[in-house]
Amino acid sequence: MTDAADGPGAASAGLDEIAQYWARLIARISYVPVRLDDLRQVLRGYAARLAGAGAGQVVARDVGAALVADGYTHTDAVQATIAALADRLPIGPAGVTDRAALLGGVAAGYARALRERTQSELESIIRAVLTARRSAEQARAASEARFEALFVSSASGICVVDLENRIVQANPALARMLDRPVAELDRRRLTGLSQPDHRAAVERALEDLHIRRRAHAELDAAFSRPDGGTVWLRLSLAPVRHDAMAHLVVTAQDDTERYHLQSALSHQALHDPLTNLPNRTLLLRRLDELAGGRQPDEHIGICYLDLDGFKTINDSFGHAAGDDVLRTVAGRLAECVAEPGWLAGRLGGDEFVIVAAAGTELDQLVRVAERVVSAVREPIPAAGHQLSVSVSIGVTDDRIPHSQPSDLMRAADIALYWAKAAGGDRYEIYDPNRHDAQALRSTLSSGLRSALQSGDFALRYQPIVRLADGVPIGAEVLLRWTHPEHGPIAPEIFIDLAEELGLIGQLGRWVLTRGCREAAGWYRELGDRAPFISVNLSARQLHDVGLADELLRTLDEVGLPAHQLQLELTESALLGPAQGPADALEALAEHGVRVAVDDFGTGYSNLAYLRRLPVRELKIAGSFIEGLAPGHPSTPADRQIVASVIALAHGLNLTVTAEGVETEEQAHLLRTMGCDHAQGWWFARPGDPEVINRMAGGRGGDQAGYSVDPVTTH
Amino acid sequence: MTEPDWAPDDIDIDRPSASRIYDVWLGGSHNFEVDREIARQTELAWPDSIRYARANRAFLGRAVRFLAAQGIRQFLDIGSGIPTANNVHEVARRIDPDVRVVYVDIDPVAVAHSRAILRDDDRTAVLQADVRRPHDILDQVRRGALLDLDRPVALLLVALMHFIQDSDEPYESVTRLADSLPSGSYLVLTQGASGASPEADERVRELYRRTPTPLTPRNRAEIERFFTGFELVEPGLVNLPDWRPDPTVEVDDRFSGALIYAGVGRKP
Numbered sequence: 001m002t003d004a005a006d007g008p009g010a011a012s013a014g015l016d017e018i019a020q021y022w023a024r025l026i027a028r029i030s031y032v033p034v035r036l037d038d039l040r041q042v043l044r045g046y047a048a049r050l051a052g053a054g055a056g057q058v059v060a061r062d063v064g065a066a067l068v069a070d071g072y073t074h075t076d077a078v079q080a081t082i083a084a085l086a087d088r089l090p091i092g093p094a095g096v097t098d099r100a101a102l103l104g105g106v107a108a109g110y111a112r113a114l115r116e117r118t119q120s121e122l123e124s125i126i127r128a129v130l131t132a133r134r135s136a137e138q139a140r141a142a143s144e145a146r147f148e149a150l151f152v153s154s155a156s157g158i159c160v161v162d163l164e165n166r167i168v169q170a171n172p173a174l175a176r177m178l179d180r181p182v183a184e185l186d187r188r189r190l191t192g193l194s195q196p197d198h199r200a201a202v203e204r205a206l207e208d209l210h211i212r213r214r215a216h217a218e219l220d221a222a223f224s225r226p227d228g229g230t231v232w233l234r235l236s237l238a239p240v241r242h243d244a245m246a247h248l249v250v251t252a253q254d255d256t257e258r259y260h261l262q263s264a265l266s267h268q269a270l271h272d273p274l275t276n277l278p279n280r281t282l283l284l285r286r287l288d289e290l291a292g293g294r295q296p297d298e299h300i301g302i303c304y305l306d307l308d309g310f311k312t313i314n315d316s317f318g319h320a321a322g323d324d325v326l327r328t329v330a331g332r333l334a335e336c337v338a339e340p341g342w343l344a345g346r347l348g349g350d351e352f353v354i355v356a357a358a359g360t361e362l363d364q365l366v367r368v369a370e371r372v373v374s375a376v377r378e379p380i381p382a383a384g385h386q387l388s389v390s391v392s393i394g395v396t397d398d399r400i401p402h403s404q405p406s407d408l409m410r411a412a413d414i415a416l417y418w419a420k421a422a423g424g425d426r427y428e429i430y431d432p433n434r435h436d437a438q439a440l441r442s443t444l445s446s447g448l449r450s451a452l453q454s455g456d457f458a459l460r461y462q463p464i465v466r467l468a469d470g471v472p473i474g475a476e477v478l479l480r481w482t483h484p485e486h487g488p489i490a491p492e493i494f495i496d497l498a499e500e501l502g503l504i505g506q507l508g509r510w511v512l513t514r515g516c517r518e519a520a521g522w523y524r525e526l527g528d529r530a531p532f533i534s535v536n537l538s539a540r541q542l543h544d545v546g547l548a549d550e551l552l553r554t555l556d557e558v559g560l561p562a563h564q565l566q567l568e569l570t571e572s573a574l575l576g577p578a579q580g581p582a583d584a585l586e587a588l589a590e591h592g593v594r595v596a597v598d599d600f601g602t603g604y605s606n607l608a609y610l611r612r613l614p615v616r617e618l619k620i621a622g623s624f625i626e627g628l629a630p631g632h633p634s635t636p637a638d639r640q641i642v643a644s645v646i647a648l649a650h651g652l653n654l655t656v657t658a659e660g661v662e663t664e665e666q667a668h669l670l671r672t673m674g675c676d677h678a679q680g681w682w683f684a685r686p687g688d689p690e691v692i693n694r695m696a697g698g699r700g701g702d703q704a705g706y707s708v709d710p711v712t713t714h
Numbered sequence: 715m716t717e718p719d720w721a722p723d724d725i726d727i728d729r730p731s732a733s734r735i736y737d738v739w740l741g742g743s744h745n746f747e748v749d750r751e752i753a754r755q756t757e758l759a760w761p762d763s764i765r766y767a768r769a770n771r772a773f774l775g776r777a778v779r780f781l782a783a784q785g786i787r788q789f790l791d792i793g794s795g796i797p798t799a800n801n802v803h804e805v806a807r808r809i810d811p812d813v814r815v816v817y818v819d820i821d822p823v824a825v826a827h828s829r830a831i832l833r834d835d836d837r838t839a840v841l842q843a844d845v846r847r848p849h850d851i852l853d854q855v856r857r858g859a860l861l862d863l864d865r866p867v868a869l870l871l872v873a874l875m876h877f878i879q880d881s882d883e884p885y886e887s888v889t890r891l892a893d894s895l896p897s898g899s900y901l902v903l904t905q906g907a908s909g910a911s912p913e914a915d916e917r918v919r920e921l922y923r924r925t926p927t928p929l930t931p932r933n934r935a936e937i938e939r940f941f942t943g944f945e946l947v948e949p950g951l952v953n954l955p956d957w958r959p960d961p962t963v964e965v966d967d968r969f970s971g972a973l974i975y976a977g978v979g980r981k982p
C-alpha cells in the first residue's frame with residue numbers, strides 16, 4: 001500500500017493536493033479512527049501509482065483492493081475515491097490510459113476485494129458458529145455425562161417431579177432409601193410416599209416452588225418403606241432451571257440415624273435418667289404449653305410431691321437404696337397417672353410433679369393425689385429391705401386466668417408444705433386464704449432459735465401400760481412446740497427446720513436431759529414402781545460419737561438409774577453400716593439402758609440385727625394395730641403380723657409394746673394375743689409429767705378413765 | 715456440575731447477538747441477516763448508531779493508549795466482542811510489544827472467532843465467561859497464568875455494563891473483580907445512558923430484547939457508582955467523545971442527543 005512509483009516533480013504537487021482532498025473525504029466515512037496525516041500519506045502513494053508510468057488495470061485494481069485492505073469497507077469509499085480522482089488524477093506519461101477506465105479498474109478492484117473480504121469474514125463467523133456449537137454440544141454432552149454419573153452414582157437421593165408432584169425420574173440412591181425399585185417410583189406422587197403426618201408439609205413445600213413463592217425449600221419428612229419401616233429424609237427442593245416444563249428437582253439425604261439420635265437425645269434431655277420420668281424441663285415446658293394454650297375458664301391442675309423423711313433413707317441405707325426408692329415411687333406414680341394428657345415427672349431429689357390435662361376438675365386431681373398417697377405407702381423393696389415410705393402432696397388447681405406456671409408451682413409447693421406440717425403422708429389443697437407457707441417457714445425458723453431458751457418447747461408423756469393389769473410401766477416422751485403466734489407446730493416441720501438450722505443436736509440433748517430429769521423425779525417419789533422414760537433417738541443422734549458418755553453423764557447428773565431410761569430407735573436408724581452406734585448402744589445397754597425398736601415391721605425385713613444389738617423391746621407401729629379392729633379391711637393380715645411380731649419377740653426374749661391403741665377391742669385383742677405393753681388414746685393421751693406421776697402413784701384404776709389433756713398438733 | 719451458559723440451540727444465526735450487531739456498525743461482515751436487521755432497525759431509532767459504535771471504539775483506543783503510556787502491560791477485556799480493527803492488544807503493542815491481553819466474552823461465537831483469530835498469539839487468551847460470575851472469570855484468569863494479578867491490570871468493561879440488568883447485581887460483580895486487582899490497576903468503563911429520545915430508547919431496548927443480552931441504560935450517578943474504590947482520572951466521567959479527544963485524529967464521533975458515559979479510574 002505504499003508508493004511504488006512516484007511521478008516526476010511537476011506532478012508531485014498535484015498529487016499532494018489530490019491526496020489531501022481524497023483523505024478528507026475518506027476519513028469521514030472511516031470506521032476506524034485514523035490520523036489525517038497518515039491517511040494522506042497512504043492515499044498519496046495510491047494516487048502516485050495510478051498516475052505513474054506503470055499504471056494500468058492491474059495497478060488500478062490493486063489500489064481498489066488496497067482500500068478494502070486498509071479497512072475502508074464502507075461502500076461510500078468508492079464514491080469518495082472517484083469524486084477525489086475523476087477530475088484531478090493526472091494522466092500518466094504513457095498517455096494511453098484512459099482516466100475513466102483507470103477509475104473503473106479501481107472500482108472493480110475494490111468491489112472484488114470487498115466481496116472477498118465479506119465472504120471470508122462471513123465464512124470465518126460461520127466457522128465460529130460451528131465451532132461454538134460443537135464445543136457447546138461437547139460441553140453439554142460432558143455435562144450430561146457428568147450429570148448422568150452424578151445422578152446414578154450419587155449417594156444423595158435425587159428425583160425430578162412434575163407439576164402434579166409425580167416422580168418423573170428417580171435415581172438409585174433414592175430408591176434405596178425408600179427401599180423400592182427405581183421403576184416402582186416412576187409416576188408415584190412424592191406426597192403419597194411420605195407418611196400421612198408429613199404429607200401436608202411436603203405438599204406445601206412443593207406448592208411454594210411450583211407457584212414460585214420460593215426459589216428453594218428444605219424440609220425433613222418421614223417416608224414409609226414397604227416393610228413398614230420409616231426413613232427420615234432431609235429434602236431439598238429447587239425448580240429445574242432450563243426447562244419450560246415446570247419440573248422440580250428434589251434431593252434427599254437419609255437422616256434417619258441422626259433423627260433417631262436426636263430424638264434419643266431429646267428424650268434424654270427431657271427425661272430423668274434415674275426414673276425415666278419426664279424431667280423438670282419437660283414438666284415446665286408442659287406447664288408453659290398449657291398456660292399458653294388454655295381457654296379463659298380452663299384450669300391447670302398440678303400436684304407437687306415430696307417424699308417424707310427421704311433424707312433418713314439415704315442417710316441410713318445409702319444412696320443406692322434411696323435411688324431404689326425413687327425408682328419405685330416413680331413407677332407407682334406413673335401407674336397412678338394413667339389418664340391421657342397427664343404428665344408425671346421428677347423435678348429433682350425426692351420431688352415429683354403431676355401436671356393434669358387441660359380442663360381437669362379439682363376432684364379428679366384430688367382422686368389422683370389420694371391414689372398416689374396410698375400407692376406410696378406400700379412397702380418398697382430397696383437394697384434388700386422393705387422400706388415404708390410416705391409422701392406429702394400439695395394440690396392446686398389454678399383458677400386465676402392469667403397466672404403463670406411459676407405461680408402455680410409456688411401454690412402447690414405451699415400446699416405441700418401444709419401437708420408436711422400436718423404430719424405428711426397426705427395431700428393438702430392450696431387455698432389462697434391460708435397463710436403463706438414461705439413466710440410461715442421463715443417465722444418458724446427464727447422462732448425455733450429462741451424457742452429453746454424461751455421455753456416454747458414442751459415435753460408430753462404418753463403412758464405405756466402393762467396390758468395384763470393396766471399398770472403404767474413407762475412413758476414415752478413426746479416433744480411439742482407451741483409457737484407464740486402460730487400455735488402448735490407439727491414435729492415433722494420443726495424437726496426438719498432444726499436439722500436445717502443445725503439445732504437438732506441441741507434439741508435432742510434438751511429432750512433427753514429434760515425427760516431424764518422428770519423421770520428422776522418420778523423415781524425419787526415412786527422408787528422401783530416409777531415408770532421408765534422412753535425417749536426417741538434419731539439416727540443422727542445415734543451417730544454422735546460422744547452419745548454414750550454424754551448420756552451416762554446426764555443420768556448421773558439428774559440421778560436417774562440407767563434402767564429407768566429406754567431409747568427408741570427406728571429400724572432404719574439402727575441399721576446403718578457403721579459400727580460406732582452399735583458400740584454406743586452396747587455400752588449403754590451394759591449400764592442397763594433399755595433399747596426399743598420403734599415402728600417395728602414398717603421398715604426393715606432383715607431381722608439379724610435383733611441378734612446383734614442389745615434390743616429389749618419391739619414397738620409395733622400404730623398402723624398395724626389400726627387394722628385389728630373388726631371389719632377393717634386389712635384385719636386378717638394385720639392380726640397375723642401382730643401375732644408374728646409377738647411370737648418373734650417372745651422367742652427372742654423381748655417384750656412387745658403396741659402403739660396407737662385406740663379402742664377397747666384392740667386392747668382386748670392384744671391382751672389375748674399375749675402382747676406385753678400398749679400405749680395409745682385408749683389408755684391415755686400424752687400429758688403433763690404430773691399426770692404420769694399421779695397415774696403411776698395411783699396404779700390400776702379404770703383404764704379409760706385417765707383424764708389427760710388432749711394435745712392437738714394443730 | 716456447570717451447565718453451559720449458552721445451550722447449543724442458542725448458537726443460532728436466527729438469533730441476533732450484540733457482538734455481531736456491533737460488528738455491523740464497525741463495517742465488519744461477521745454478521746448475519748438477523749443482526750443486520752436489528753442494526754438497521756436500531757439505526758432508524760438512533761440515526762447516530764454507527765457514530766456511537768465508532769466513538770466507543772475510538773475511545774477504547776484512546777484509553778488503551780493512555781493506559782499503556784501509564785505503564786500498564788496487562789489488560790483484562792471483558793465483553794470484548796468480535797475482533798475487528800484496533801483490538802486492544804494491537805493498540806497497546808504499538809507502545810510495548812510485550813503487552814498481555816485476556817479477552818472475555820459471554821457470546822460463544824465471538825469467543826470462537828476470537829480464538830481463531832488469535833490462535834497463534836501466545837500473549838493473548840480468550841475466555842468464554844460471564845461478567846455476572848466474576849469468581850469464574852478470576853479462576854480462569856488465574857489458571858491461565860497469562861496475567862499476573864499481583865501486578866497492575868487494566869480492567870476493561872467497555873460497552874458491557876448496559877447489558878447487565880440490575881437484578882444481576884452488576885455492582886457486586888465489578889467490586890469482586892476490582893477487589894482482586896492490586897493498587898495501581900485501572901478500570902475503564904463505558905455505558906449508555908440515553909439515546910435520541912425516550913421513545914427511541916424504548917424502541918431500541920425492545921429490539922435488544924431479541925438478543926440474549928437486553929439493554930439496561932443507567933444515569934450518570936449509577937454509572938459513577940461502578941468506580942467506587944477508584945479515582946477517576948481527568949476529565950472524569952464524561953460523554954464518550956469528550957474523554958481526552960485526540961485532535962490529530964480524524965473521526966466522525968460528534969453525536970448529539972445521546973449520552974454514553976466513559977471514564978477511567980485508578981485504584982489507589
Ligand SMILES: C[S@@+](CC[C@H](N)C(=O)[O-])C[C@H]1O[C@@H](n2cnc3c(N)ncnc32)[C@H](O)[C@@H]1O
Nearest residue numbers: 733736793794795819820821844845872873877
Ligand atoms: C458492544 S460489545 C463491546 C465490545 C468491546 N468491548 C468494545 O467496546 O468495542 C458488548 C459485548 O459484551 C458481551 N457481553 C454481553 N453480556 C455479557 C456478559 N454478561 N458477560 C460477558 N460479556 C458480555 C457481548 O457478547 C458483546 O460481545
